[in-house]
Amino acid sequence: MIANDMKNTSKIYFIIMPLIICFFTFFCNPDGFASSERHSEKPMILCSTTQIADFTRNVAGDSFEVRCVLAPGADPHTYMPTPNDAQMAVRSVMCIQNGLNLEGKNWMATLAKDAGKPIITASDGVKPLELETDGKKTSDPHAWFSPRNAAIYINNITAGLCRLDPSIKWELEARARLYLAQLRALDSWIRQTFHVIPVSKRILVTSHDAFNYFAQEFGFKNQAPVGWSTGSEIGAGMTPARFKSVVESIKSLGVKAVFVENSVNPKLMREIAREAGVKIGGELYSDSMGTEGSAGETYIGMMRENVITIVSALK
Numbered sequence: 001m002i003a004n005d006m007k008n009t010s011k012i013y014f015i016i017m018p019l020i021i022c023f024f025t026f027f028c029n030p031d032g033f034a035s036s037e038r039h040s041e042k043p044m045i046l047c048s049t050t051q052i053a054d055f056t057r058n059v060a061g062d063s064f065e066v067r068c069v070l071a072p073g074a075d076p077h078t079y080m081p082t083p084n085d086a087q088m089a090v091r092s093v094m095c096i097q098n099g100l101n102l103e104g105k106n107w108m109a110t111l112a113k114d115a116g117k118p119i120i121t122a123s124d125g126v127k128p129l130e131l132e133t134d135g136k137k138t139s140d141p142h143a144w145f146s147p148r149n150a151a152i153y154i155n156n157i158t159a160g161l162c163r164l165d166p167s168i169k170w171e172l173e174a175r176a177r178l179y180l181a182q183l184r185a186l187d188s189w190i191r192q193t194f195h196v197i198p199v200s201k202r203i204l205v206t207s208h209d210a211f212n213y214f215a216q217e218f219g220f221k222n223q224a225p226v227g228w229s230t231g232s233e234i235g236a237g238m239t240p241a242r243f244k245s246v247v248e249s250i251k252s253l254g255v256k257a258v259f260v261e262n263s264v265n266p267k268l269m270r271e272i273a274r275e276a277g278v279k280i281g282g283e284l285y286s287d288s289m290g291t292e293g294s295a296g297e298t299y300i301g302m303m304r305e306n307v308i309t310i311v312s313a314l315k
């Protein structure tokens with residue numbers, strides 16, 4: 001009898017307890033089951049690209065929530081902001097963009113202006129390289145590809161965050177100093193690692209003109225068939241004459257491999273590779289870092305993986 005009672009009591013216990021736990025979890029949490037979507041209490045910084053968001057996180061630490069408009073793999077040149085982006089801009093305390101016209105049609109500045117929020121341009125103070133498309137000269141927006149320019153980005157972001165909250169200036173500057181040391185280490189590692197590629201073989205053929213700063217910094221010749229912007233369709237910026245000249249230069253320079261990019265459709269580069277009789281050396285991270293969990297999910301990771309892909313294909 002007693003044993004039976006105990007059995008029943010323990011049955012009831014195992015039925016009731018989960019219900020009690022659920023009750024307290026749900027009703028004692030003001031956000032109920034929506035807690036996983038709860039917004040952080042911290043002031044939010046809204047960044048345009050994945051690289052800018054990574055730089056900002058490295059300086060902000062846990063003092064700010066850092067959000068990014070672009071998802072990994074998205075193309076900043078052609079992006080059209082959504083109502084959700086506008087809401088995030090309204091929730092933010094500050095916006096940060098790359099600038100140099102990377103954010104096509106100024107979409108990040110427009111989001112910040114419409115929301116009435118201050119905006120920092122991370123590339124301010126970079127000495128821009130010049131690009132020429134259809135006889136028109138523009139500044140090359142892909143400045144982050146030089147770690148020395150990335151250091152300028154970090155200094156601008158740090159100054160902006162310090163203005164937002166001067167009471168944590170010391171900690172923001174301390175994080176920035178550590179990250180700047182990592183950028184210097186990255187720069188010297190890249191130079192050492194490229195030693196195995198003879199200077200005559202340092203030719204980088206990629207989808208679009210993202211790698212000029214990288215090429216200039218590390219002694220590569222760079223050729224990109226579609227020009228500086230990716231356009232709204234595959235191969236926008238490509239002409240038959242340009243296609244022919246790229247194929248001919250690949251053949252005459254004895255290029256071993258060409259590269260596709262993670263933010264640009266690879267179709268055109270595959271056609272060029274086939275026509276020129278060379279292999280695709282791999283996919284490079286260009287205007288976007290990699291997805292969460294990939295080797296290229298940070299700026300340092302994407303630069304490291306790009307260098308390894310390039311060396312493996314061209315050495």
Ligand SMILES: [Zn+2]
Pocket residue numbers: 077142208209210228229230287
């Ligand atoms: Zn680009």
